[in-house]
Amino acid sequence: MKIELKRGIRNKFFLIMLFLNVLSVFLGYVLLVVLDEVTKVTFQNFVESVYTVYTQLGIFIFSPIIIKQIYTDYKEKNIMFYKALNYNTSRYYISKVFMVIMGTIMGSIIATLLICVPFGKFNLFFIVFLKIEAVMIFYSILMTFLGFIFSNFIVAFCVSIAAWIIGMQISAISKNLRFFAYYDAINLDYQEFIKFLKNKLAFQSIFINIGENYLFNIIILIICIALVNILKRKWISNGV
């Protein structure tokens, strides 16, 4: 884990993540003012707009830098380096996800500060942070997994976009299939958060919603770790 954090610092991953989060907040503001033509920006519509950027555009903004963390290892044939450290596939995958999540936590804190400070809404800081970070953790788990599977950067990126589109179409078939596009704006999770911002959902309910978000992420992580273990030969063949 320590070596991953060191790499994250040396290759400016953490710095890039901070920049991308600031960019997402800025995009949220621009979309609100330019596209929606809102003249008076309120805390509620600003959070809604930024959160929409994370859920709808996040895949385009964050997946390249996340996929690159594994792609670089495959390109430089670094897997022997990790094998010499007695890493196995799941340890390698988990350490990458851990490092990416460290970056997303820093980024989400900055993004939440940029949202809350101008309006002095510090009482909602924790909730906004947890909602944004839940989306980011989901991206971290999934994009790292795709980077793990595909040694080609372009293929991994295109598959992530295709999976996002297909996921949305599947989830549109039935409410029971909403897990295929869990954080997407068409689904319940997003709508619950918007209801909360409009004071139509109680504090207790939003915490239950956040709990469900993190449980969903844990389940996705467990599935990915299981798949990574099955695909251990792929790891060696991609990076040795």
Place this chain on the structure above:
Amino acid sequence: MQLYNYSLKVKNKLLLSNVNIKFESGVINHLLGKNGVGKSCFAKSILGVFPYKGEIKTNAKSIVAIGSYTNLPLDLLGQDILDLTRRLYKKETVDYLFNLLNIGDIPLNNRLKNLSDGQKQKLKLLYFLSKEPELIILDEFTNALDKKTSMDIYKFLNTFLKQGNITSINITHNLSDLEYMEGNYYLIEDQNIISGLSKEEIINYYIKGE
């Protein structure tokens, strides 16, 4: 290391068929062959990348394969690699390799990507060999090195790889390897590994096709 009835098929192409051969320890085993005959695939099969038929018998508990790629994260500093190596492995081994490879001459505060190929290769040898592997596979290792660095590396490998407990296989196209590192010579041809060749024979066979 011995191969018994060893066969290797990759993507429906039979590369090696029913090979029975021994690679001695304490000597550098050079493995040559034309492009596409399966030299690197053979190395990868030893590492478990490709499945094979037959048996590879080796007492090696630890195997390393070092290629012409960096094999180390380029975003790290040389000092990071040295610190990591010191933390992981025996002090005497690291110090011995540090001196033998003249690591002190490398600007360790530079990122690996800013070091020369030769400096990277030396740090790579330090990192991977400090683990004291019993089986070492070098795959086109001396590619892209200048003459002086190559000579340093040859001097090092001639000392290090000739220790009795190490089995080494040097996959190469570089005839300087044969010139400056005496050893056993093997040729992959017609889905077989031919052994017992002299240096002159393998050069004639390989280069002139005689």
